[in-house]
Amino acid sequence: MARTYFVAGTDTEVGKTHVTAALLACCADRGLQTAAVKPVASGCEATAEGLRNSDALLLQEAMTMELPYQQVNPIALEPAIAPHIAAIEAGRRLDVSRMAGVCRGVMNTGADLVLIEGAGGWRTPLGPRSFLSDLPRELDVPVILVVGMQLGCINHAVLTAEAIRHDGLQLAGWVANFAREGMARPEENLGTLRQLLPAPLLGVMPFDEAADYRRAAGQLDPAPLL
Incomplete structure (x- = not known):
């Protein structure tokens, strides 16, 4: 079964998809077969093929395995709101066991790495x-x-790391992502996060208006994951 990681964020809009795509590209450059799942996504657009989410499409582009969209993003919701509210409005139930089943299917496709x-x-x-x-x-x-590098990120990152440990899971690594420009004292904040987070720093991704995940891949070191 593939080496698998869950990619979490300290908040919404911190660049989880950008970092996930960059990690996929980085590992592909090292000769690994990669796959990704976005189990639930809101803010999807109606197309001739059905609802499509831009983040899921980016992951589908970045990974090396060829999987159908429905396997990459099994639950697609149209409104750009919290998933559980979008699901209620659509008359759907978000079932963890079903999501886990889809993820296990991808984990058994022959990929070396699944995100x-x-x-x-x-x-x-x-x-x-x-x-x-x-x-x-x-x-x-x-x-x-x-970790979205912005004011308040230290508190968000430490609390999230504590919740991950409380849930009995390992924090395998973290990525500092400058999703926005103009953070005051970035190096000092990075230094504090290095001291407080009990996991290796996998990379620091500077602000990139174009959000080019291929370029960002060069900022990452996936060795602690592999």
Whole structure:
């Protein structure tokens, strides 16, 4: 079975997809067969083929395995709102066991590395008593944390790391992503995060207006994952 990681973020809009795609490209450059899953995505657009999510399409482009869209993004929701609210409006139920089944299918496709990208932060709700963090717990896979480098990121990163450990999962590594320009004292914040996060830093991704994941791949060191 493939080496598998769940990619979580300290918040929404911190660049999880950008980092996931860059990791896929980085590992592909090292000769690995890669695959990815975006189990649930809101903010999808209606197309002739059905609802499509731009993040899931980017992952589909970045990975080396050829998988159908429905396997990459099994739950596609149209409104760009919290997934559990979008699901209620669509009359759908977000089921962790079903998501886990899809992920296990991808994990058994023959890929060397599988990345499962979350939505929002660690405690994104799926329903009244379930969270997206239940998915990596059910799969028992380690976590890669994307830290959006902005004011408040230290608190968000430390609390998320504590929640990951509390859930019995390993924080395998973290990526510092400058998704926005103009953060004050970036080096000092990076130094503090290095001291406080109990996992290796996999790379620092500078702000890139074009969000070119292939270029960003050169900023990453996946060795601790492999």
